[in-house]
Structures are given as C-alpha cells and as structure tokens.
Amino acid sequence: MIRKIVFLLVAGIFFGGCKSKKTVTSVTAPRPEKPKEITVAHEIEKVDDGLYVMPEDTGEFLSFDIGSPEEYIATFSEIAQMEMKAYGIPASITLAQGLLESGIGNGELARKTNNHFGIKCHTGWQGDYDHHDDDEKGECFRKYNHPMYSYRDHSIFLTGRSRYAFLFDLPNDDYKEWAKGLRKAGYATDRHYPQKLIALIERHNLHKYDMAVADAGYGKGEKTQVAIARPQYASYIVQEGDTLYSLSKRYAVSVNDLKRWNYLYDNNLAVGQELTVKTESFNK
Template identity: 40%
Template sequence: MIFPGKTIFFVILLLGSLLPGLSARAQRVQTREEYIDRYKSIAIAHMERYGIPASITLAQGILESDCGNSWLSMQSNNHFGIKCKRDWRGDKVYYDDDAKGECFRSYPSVEASYEDHARFLDGQPRYDSLFAYAPTDYRSWARGLKAAGYATAPDYAQRLVRIIEESDLYLLDRENGDALYSRRHASGIGTDEWFTGQSSVEGAATLAGEGIDYDNYRVTINAHDGYNVYRTNGVSYVLAREGDTYERIGKSFRVSARNLRKFNDVESSAQPMTGEMVYIERKRNRWEGNAMTHTVKEGETLFSLGQSYGIRTKSLRRMNKLRDRHAELVRGQQIRIR
C-alpha cells in the first residue's frame, strides 16, 4: 500500500528525473530566423574586424550547429564544429563525427565560439587565400572553405550558399546590412527589387565586381560619405583625403583600422598620405586582367605595384620568387602579376 505522502514523494522524484530531458527538448525549438536574429550582430562585427563575410559566418553556424539545436552546440557551445587540434588549451568534449570519440573544443559561451571561429580562419595559413575575395563574394568564400578542407561533406559549399540565399544573409555583407536585412524581412517584397530601390549602385552584380573591365585601372562604382569608391582588379578602394587616418576611413566604411592596414600591406602604426590609395577590401592574389607581366618603371616597388594592381604584396613576392618584400626592383625588369 502506498500512502499519500509517499505518492507525492514519488511524483516529485519522477518530475526531477524528467525535467532535464524536457529542458533539453525545449531548447531544440530554436528556428533559423531566431538564430539569425540572435547572432547576426556578432557576425557583422567579425566581418568588420576580420574581413569574413557575415553571411558565411552565420551560414556555417546554422549548418554546423543545426541552428544551435545540435548535441555538440548545446553541450559545448561549439557552433562551428571546430576540433581540438594540438594547440588547443581550453575545455574539451568528445563526440562521434568522422571518427568515433573525436575531440571538440568547448566554450563558456556561444560568443566565445564565434570569436574562436573568426580567429581560427584569420590565423590558419590554409585559409589565407579566402581573404583575397571581397566580403560580398560569399560564393567564392563557400567554395574556398571547402577547398581548404574545413569540412568533409562533398556538397559543403552548396549547402552554405543555399542557406545564404534562402535566408537573404548576403544582405548582411553590404553597407548597413543589418538594416537592409531587417527591412527586407519586414517588407515582404522581393530582395533584388527592394535593394535596387535603396541603392545608387545598379544592382548586386556591380557590388560583387562582375562586369568590371579588369584592364581599366580605375573604375568608379559608387560614392559614400564624401569618398568616391573605385575598383581595381575587382577590389574597392578610396583616395585618402587631407588629414585622413585609417581610423577615420574605417569608421566611414565599417572596417577596423587594423583590417585596413592589413588590406593595404602597411605597418601597424602607418597612416595614409593625401591622395594615397586605401583599399577597403582585401586585395587579390593575382591580376585578373589579360596582362601576365609588368615592366618596372623607375622608382617602382613591390608595394607600389601591389597597390596599383590590387594584388597582395606577399603574393607578388611569391610569384616572382623574391625573398624580401623590400627587394629593389630594376627599371625594365619583368614582374609577374598573374
């Protein structure tokens, strides 16, 4: 015979054993839209700081964590499936992935996972080539991540692109992207139709650099905050005004001064001179035009050629097998640019 007091005790015991499972299941209701709203500001901030497209960051988070609902993301706040590697000194969890019981990084918060993801891509040499792509070129970023071995799934790039295009995440990669995305999802009209009405640029293809004559050194594509925005080799840049600093230019274009200096291959304390080209996107690894080489003129350097052609200085150095970025160039010397 079970007395009433014992009945209450067993009910409490039963509820106590069920609540953790109920709580875990309740966490699995997060939708893709809720996930985007919760983390898009972090993705945009990391785009400005590191140059990684916000659309790519969010698409990877959505795919790798199942919108924050996967076991790994709930147990470890790991939203990007980053494994421990030999240099990891933080907490760990073990999970069956490509092999049984693999070691994955564990974080104190989702924000810490996002920060580690940005540093992971920024600091690993095998991902260097990705930063030659514009932040608006999410398709190349997706293909590049797959090519660099970020994931083993053969259709990884296609999955990322599908998520980005289904959810209009590419809007977040553009200037005032948060507002563009929010207005688009509040308006209910077609994305391209709405964006065309909001922009002085004739459509998204121009922003991505498509249709540009790469053999034309200076193509004006837009104006912003008093700056004419030009494009060379598919990379956007402005001309520094009198008294400009990287900090001031960065504030106008939502790019950190640190990244501007990185994009322009200059030292951490450098400031631009009046009229100097300042790239607001990462330069490319080679010239995309028809020319194969450049004939050096008096006074030209690897740095000046890189700025003229929109090519990273270290890429020029590697193509031409020069050990020193400050190597002296001789008039008439042939320098490979692709």
C-alpha cells in the first residue's frame, strides 16, 4: 500500500509537470519593420543644362530615424554631391548645415517636416507647410515629403537670392570661406555659425566629398581649374496679369522648369509672389 501511494504521488508530480510544460508557449516579439530606403541619389536624373531632376513626389510623407552623424552623412552625402555638381555649393557645406540645423535629422522640425535647413515659407510658397516655434512662436516652415526635396530647395534658396551671389565667386571646395561667407550674407545670426560648420566638416572629414566632385571636373578645386556652365537665377515678383506661360516666354524657359524651380503644383500665381527664374548660363 505504501509503495502504491508513493507511486501515485510520483506519477502525479511527473505527469502534472509534463502537463504544465505543455501549456507554456514561447512568444517571440515581432521583428521591427525594416526602415524605408532613403538613399535615392541614383534615382535623380541628369538633364542637359547641368541640373538634376528629382523623382516625382509621390505625396507620401517619409518618416525615418538617423542614429548618428556617420549614418546621416552616409545617407545624404551622395545627394549633397549631386547638388554641388548642379549648383556649385560645396557638398561639405550642405552636409554640415544639414547636420547642424536638423539635429542630425532628429530635431523636432526635421521630424515633422523633413526640412533639414530650417527654410521658412516666405512669400509665395505654394507647397505644404507646418508651424514651429523658432525666432517667434508658431512660424511657418516648408514641409517636404522626402528630405531630398529639402536639399534641392536649399540649393535653389542660395542660388536664387542676390545676397549670396558673391559666394559663387569662391572656389567651391573652399569650405572655410564659404562658411564665413554664409554668416556675412546673413544666413545665420549666430556669430559662431562659421566655426560650427568648419568644426563639423573637419571632425567628419566632409571636405573629401568636395574634392571628389572637383577631381571629377566640376568647379574650381585646388588641383583642377575646370570651368563649368552654372545656371544663374534671379527673383521675380509676380505682377497682375502674369501667367507661367507669359513668364516662360519672357525668360526663355519652360513652364515645367518654372514649376520645378519654385515647387509649384499647379499653374496658379498670386500677385506679389516671389518666383525664381533662370536668366542665363555662364562660365565660372
């Protein structure tokens, strides 16, 4: 009898333990979705006038995470180089400004708007926008569905305003003079702005992207003196009766170019609206 009781107790413990083990299930947390690829420089089409045409905006806002300055640079360096080839702005300057002003792509404004250069709406902006506290509360900032459109707008912003024109007389691989020139032209109110850009460029060796472009025959480098055609732009204030068609005839450009340079999504114009127009190409 004692042996039978002991056997039943042992059997109960054994089978009870097996039963309890069968009810335990292993739950594996789902793997996070792979972030969307945003290195899209290979999709940018080169056209005859030296510009690079961005892929058509799909209308989908792209959110992304950048983990470090190195990841930011790896993501956007190719686009910065293409903008340098098309517009003559040093890739190192563009990357340093993007790093600084977007908070490595993780600042509140950059996350909300993909605006990596803090470009405000300004008169005549027809694209999407969002409000953000900056110098004043609730200021209007341009919003982009992809950061690459912010990079293109940065190029248009600098080349389309006369106060920055003197910068394009500098060698486009002289990042120190460009950094000082941006401050002189009033791009930033921070008197230490040039030093911050230069520090970022030297810390992350961004100057190598300028040299790669210069060595490929674009612009004036320390070892190459190659003249290239560079588009010159001017601003125009829309007057009553103006249309995109009439302006295209006046400046000998296409309606599509005017829309592309000014991020216009339709043919509507407003009196007082500021437009960027191409006036001529010249060698520098």
